Amino acid sequence: MNEADKIRLSKSIVGEQEAEAVRRVIIEDGYLGMGKHVQSFERKIQEYLETKKEVVCVNSGTAAIHLGLAALGLAPDSEVLVQSLTFVATFQAITAAGLKPVACEIVPETCTIDLADAEKRITEKTKVILPVHYASRPGDLDVIYKFAEKHKLRVVEDAAHAFGSIYNNKKIASFGDIICFSFDGIKNITSGEGGAIVTDDGNVLRYIKDARLLGVQKDTEKRYSGQRSWEFDVKNQGFRYHMSNLFAAIGLVQLERLxxxxxxxxxxxxxxxxxxxxxxxxxxxxxxxxxxxxxxxxxxxxxxxxxxxxxxxxxxxxxxxxxxxxxxxxxxxxxxxxxxxxxxxxxxxxxxxxxxxxxxxxxxxxxxxxxxxxxxxxx
Ligand SMILES: Cc1ncc(COP(=O)(O)O)c(C=O)c1O
Known part of the structure; x- marks a missing residue:
């Protein structure tokens, strides 16, 4: 076998259909920023997940977790229970939101968070539990949500691996608090780079929709109706985290193929x-x-x-x-x-x-x- 025959660990599976979708955005549409293709990707994801929760796309899974946490408006250094065994993106997103990751053990059989260990690490500052759906397997989410209720914690799910996975006959993100997906190049579906937050918490949604566009108030609504914001207010720190039409066009094709x-x-x-x-x-x-x-x-x-x-x-x-x-x-x-x-x-x-x-x-x-x-x- 030579280098060309190397069997890759993971790979973007994209081809003519994705190339054609990108071509159409460039040639027919001519608008590469965040517009109708992103809106349509969000709607199609929502349909696919069979949920009334809203879907907000961003430009990476890391950005999704960052915004999902930042939206909670927690005091700086509030603590987030999270398994240590996860991609560094999870931890970086927590610290980017000004919060403190509290590294927990995993259950060896599943590589999901060990709640007995997590419970021992709870302090007055603990505000969030962030289960990671390692290798696409959600932990026992019913038990995790009960644990969260008992300790008055919010749940932000790192479902980067788990797009399309099912727990107790329900698709991941069709239930739960704040669920974050990644669509980077090698995930179950890719949009090139990308991510999404799914939630039905109105305050979180309002925050995320503005924060992904530099905190410009109601910019999402403007862009989806083909306008730009010229007069606006900004009340929070925002980020350049929105998804582009080009990426959404790839994601739309991938969703069809899943x-x-x-x-x-x-x-x-x-x-x-x-x-x-x-x-x-x-x-x-x-x-x-x-x-x-x-x-x-x-x-x-x-x-x-x-x-x-x-x-x-x-x-x-x-x-x-x-x-x-x-x-x-x-x-x-x-x-x-x-x-x-x-x-x-x-x-x-x-x-x-x-x-x-x-x-x-x-x-x-x-x-x-x-x-x-x-x-x-x-x-
Ligand atoms: C467990 C986990 N969380 C978060 C992320 C971040 O996603 P992204 O690469 O889209 O920023 C990844 C991506 O590899 C991941 O594997």
């Missing part, structure tokens, strides 16, 4: 991996209902300190791997390991993600499975 194309392919790939590895003693798999979730990544746990050996072996076989994620409490900005999270650190040392995206062919997946089995036969 149910028929991306979702079944991701589910089949994940089921194949699960069945292939479930009997290998050196591997521990996360239990997931692959008919309910739309798997964004496929992390596995490699036991007996073999993770790095397998990782190198797969790289040598031209199979790209990843580690989702380096726990945030170990990063300098987030305390350089001052908080001790032994379960998280143990799982981190075992994690390896193998390729998962709709562009993987049967032959490629068989090759990956064969190589992993061979590794364990030989070690």
């Amino acid at each position: 149910e028929l194309e991306f979702k079944p392919k991701r589910q089949v790939l994940a089921k194949n991996y699960f069945n292939a590895f479930k009997e290998i003693p050196g591997v521990k798999l996360f239990q997931n209902d692959f008919d309910a979730i739309v798997p964004h990544i496929f992390p596995i746990r490699i036991l007996n300190s073999q993770r790095d050996n397998l990782r190198q072996y797969l790289i040598d076989c031209n199979i790209e791997c990843g580690v989702h994620y380096l726990p945030n409490h170990l990063l300098t900005y987030y305390g350089a390991g001052a908080t001790k999270l032994p379960a998280t650190e143990q799982i981190y040392s075992e994690l390896l993600s193998i390729p998962l995206h709709p562009g993987i062919s049967d032959d490629q997946q068989n090759y990956i499975i064969e190589k992993i089995k061979l590794f364990f036969n030989q070690n």
